Amino acid sequence: MESETVQLGTWWIVGFTLVVFWSGSASAGSNATPEKVAVREITITADQLQFAPDTIEVTQGDTVRLTIRAVDATYGFAIADLNVRAVINPNQEPVSIEFVANIPGRFRFVCGSFCGSGHGDMNGILSVVPVVSPLTRRDSTRVDETSVDVIESDFNVITLPTTLRLPHNTFAFRLTHRFSRPLDGGAGFDNLFEDFFGFDSPAFIGLELRYGIAPGTQVGVYRNNNKNIQFFGRYNLQRPVDNRGMGLDAFLSVEGADNFHDEYSPAIGAVLSQQFQDRASVYVEPIWVGNTNKRVLHPETGFTSEDEDTLVVGLGSRIRIFDTVYVVAEYVPRVSGFNNGNNHISFGFEKRVGGHLFQINFSNGLGATPMQIAQGGDNGNWFIGFNIARKFY
Numbered sequence: 001m002e003s004e005t006v007q008l009g010t011w012w013i014v015g016f017t018l019v020v021f022w023s024g025s026a027s028a029g030s031n032a033t034p035e036k037v038a039v040r041e042i043t044i045t046a047d048q049l050q051f052a053p054d055t056i057e058v059t060q061g062d063t064v065r066l067t068i069r070a071v072d073a074t075y076g077f078a079i080a081d082l083n084v085r086a087v088i089n090p091n092q093e094p095v096s097i098e099f100v101a102n103i104p105g106r107f108r109f110v111c112g113s114f115c116g117s118g119h120g121d122m123n124g125i126l127s128v129v130p131v132v133s134p135l136t137r138r139d140s141t142r143v144d145e146t147s148v149d150v151i152e153s154d155f156n157v158i159t160l161p162t163t164l165r166l167p168h169n170t171f172a173f174r175l176t177h178r179f180s181r182p183l184d185g186g187a188g189f190d191n192l193f194e195d196f197f198g199f200d201s202p203a204f205i206g207l208e209l210r211y212g213i214a215p216g217t218q219v220g221v222y223r224n225n226n227k228n229i230q231f232f233g234r235y236n237l238q239r240p241v242d243n244r245g246m247g248l249d250a251f252l253s254v255e256g257a258d259n260f261h262d263e264y265s266p267a268i269g270a271v272l273s274q275q276f277q278d279r280a281s282v283y284v285e286p287i288w289v290g291n292t293n294k295r296v297l298h299p300e301t302g303f304t305s306e307d308e309d310t311l312v313v314g315l316g317s318r319i320r321i322f323d324t325v326y327v328v329a330e331y332v333p334r335v336s337g338f339n340n341g342n343n344h345i346s347f348g349f350e351k352r353v354g355g356h357l358f359q360i361n362f363s364n365g366l367g368a369t370p371m372q373i374a375q376g377g378d379n380g381n382w383f384i385g386f387n388i389a390r391k392f393y
Contacts, residue, residue: 038063039063039064039065039098040058040059040062040063040064040065041065041067042056042058042064042065042066042067043066043067043068043069043094044056044066044067044068044069044077045068045069045071046068046069046070046071046073046075046077046088046111046122047070047071047072048071048072049111049115049116049118049119049121049122050122051077051109051111051122051123051124053124054123054124054125055124055125055127056124056125056126056127057126057127057129058101058126058127058128058129059101059128059129060101060102060103060104060128060129060130061100061101061102062100062101062128063098063099063100063101064098064099064100064101065096065097065098066084066096066097066098067094067095067096068086068088068094068095068096068097069088069094070088070089070090070092071090072090073090073115073116074087074088074089074090074113074115075087075088075111075113075115075122076088076110076111076112076113076115077095077097077109077111077112078109078110078111078112079107079108079109079126081103081107082099082101082103082107082126083099084097084099084109085112086112087112087113101126101128103128104128104129104130105127105128106125106126106127106128107125107126107127107128108123108124108125108126109123109124109125109126110122110123111123114354117324117353117354118323118324119354120150120324120352120353120354120355121150121323121324149164150278150320150323151275151276151277151278151279151280151281151318151320152164152240152247152273152275152281152318153318153326153350153352153357154350154357154359154389155172155174155210155218155389156174156387156389157283157316157317157318157328157329157330158316158328158329158330158346158347158348158359158361158363158387159176159330159344159346159367159368159369159373160271160283160285160314160316160330160332160373161234161249161251161271161285162271162273162281162283162316162318163236163239163240163247163248163249163271163272163273163283165212165216165218165236165239166210166211166212166218167212167393168212168213168214168215169212170211170212170391170392170393171209171210171211171212171392171393172209172210172389172390172391172392173207173208173209173210173389173390173392174206174207174208174210174222174387174388174389174390175205175206175207175208175387175388175389176205176206176208176368176385176387177203177204177205177206177385177386177387177388178203178204178205178363178366178368178383178384178385179199179201179202179203179204179383179384179385180201180202180203180204180366180383181200181201181383182378182381182382182383183362183381183382183383183384184380184381184382199384203225203385204224204225204226204297204366204385205224205225206222206223206224206225206368207222207223208220208221208222208223209221216235216236216239217233217234217235217236218233218234219231219232219233219234220232220233222368222369224368224369224372226257227257227258227259228255228256228257228369228371228372229255229256229259229260230253230254230255230369230370230371231253231254231255231260232251232252232253232254233251233252233253234249234250234251234252234271235249235250236248236249237249237250240273240274240275245274245275246272246273246274246275247271247272247273247274247275248270248271248272248273249270249271250269250270250271251267251268251269251270251271251285251287252267252268253266253267253268253369253370254266254267255267255369255370255371257294257295263291263294263295264291265289265290265291265292265294265370265371266289266290266291267287267288267289267290267370267371267374268287268288269285269286269287269288269370270285270286270287271283271285272284272285278320279319279320280317280318280319280320281317281318282315282316282317283314283315283316283317283330284313284314284315285312285313285314285315285316286311286312286313286314287311287312287313287314287370287374288309288310288311289309289310289311289312289370289371289374290308290309291308291309291371292308292309292310292337292338292371292374292375293305293307293308293309293338296340296375296376297365297366297367297372297375298342298365298366298375298376298377298378298379299340300340300341300379303340303341305338305339305340307337307338307339308337308338309337309338310334310336310337310338310339310374310375311334311335311336311337312332312333312334312335312370312373312374313332313333313335314330314331314332314373315330315331315332315333316328316329316330316331317329317330324351324352324353325349325350325351325352326349326350326351326352327347327348327349328347328348328349328350328359328361329346329347329348330344330345330346330347331343331344331345332344332345332373332374334374334376338374338375339376340375340376341376341379342364342365342376342377342378342379343376343377344363344364344365344367344373344376344377345363345364345377346361346362346363346364346365347361347362347363348360348361348362348387349361350387355390355391355392355393356388356389356390357387357388357389357390358386358387358388359386359387359388359389360384360385360386361384361385361386361387362382362383362384362385363377363382363383363385364377364378364381364382364383365377365378365383366378366383366385
């Protein structure tokens with residue numbers, strides 16, 4: 001009886017093991033053939049420097065297949081944050097790009113190959129709507145920094161900094177040029193014409209190179225041909241989204257004369273910006289500048305001061321009057337400290353062409369650094385000049 005009980009127990013264990021094994025095998029077999037994943041298919045046409053459609057919305061987790069067709073030229077298509085890139089040629093089969101939209105937010109897609117004078121404006125928005133809650137959409141907003149910002153088109157207004165971010169591991173270059181012959185100097189307009197509006201005069205020239213050392217952080221160096229060297233850094237604390245809202249940067253600078261060997265002037269401040277759709281941006285910039293009571297570009301006869309430092313509040317604006325044409329202006333009043341009478345004022349016109357920006361400006365001073373701006377402008381004289389900027393990304 002005991003032997004039969006043992007045998008019955010043994011068979012029961014063997015039977016239970018076989019059932020478990022068979023169930024596991026059946027389950028594994030069912031997993032071996034996954035369900036077919038649905039693909040969200042979207043067709044995009046690139047024609048006449050535009051994407052159609054230029055606004056796309058998908059749901060987080062969607063497998064997205066973009067079929068892109070070029071009509072009249074060779075175009076690129078790039079979404080940097082999603083590592084999506086392709087080149088599309090006309091009169092050839094459309095290019096298909098497939099990816100999983102697993103990051104919620106808004107992503108700007110751009111033309112990744114130069115396609116003409118409107119290349120910088122050829123872009124669109126891919127919105128990835130989160131599954132959990134629409135409330136997280138605003139917090140997760142992302143923008144491709146390598147795309148052209150149509151309203152904050154440069155890192156400076158004229159001399160004042162903006163809140164434009166420099167993408168990580170990229171460079172930007174700027175040339176400033178101010179003709180030293182005053183526009184209202186000399187023996188009337190005949191003399192001004194003979195001097196070709198001051199273009200024949202010696203110039204106050206500066207060269208700048210900046211680098212995106214980390215996301216939202218940029219550093220740079222600027223040198224005037226009077227041997228004044230400035231080192232500066234900016235950190236982006238808040239950025240506007242979709243050409244609206246406020247931006248905020250922290251700004252730090254130090255400059256020195258005689259190739260940075262003498263008369264050091266530190267500066268620290270904030271850059272607050274407000275963008276209005278794709279038409280205008282305004283800036284308010286409180287900046288403290290040390291050691292401003294030294295050799296000045298525009299000295300006042302007989303002026304003396306016991307103040308060594310200056311607090312300025314820079315006010316600037318950039319207004320987009322055409323697709324790639326802007327009007328810019330800035331005024332930098334000194335609210336305390338060293339003040340020899342005339343605050344910096346400047347205005348100008350600029351044209352954006354791809355990664356280049358060409359600006360002609362008029363100013364009551366020759367300065368371009370925080371210390372030089374804090375020293376003020378000339379007494380009654382105006383100067384013509386220009387800036388040329390280039391983004392290497």
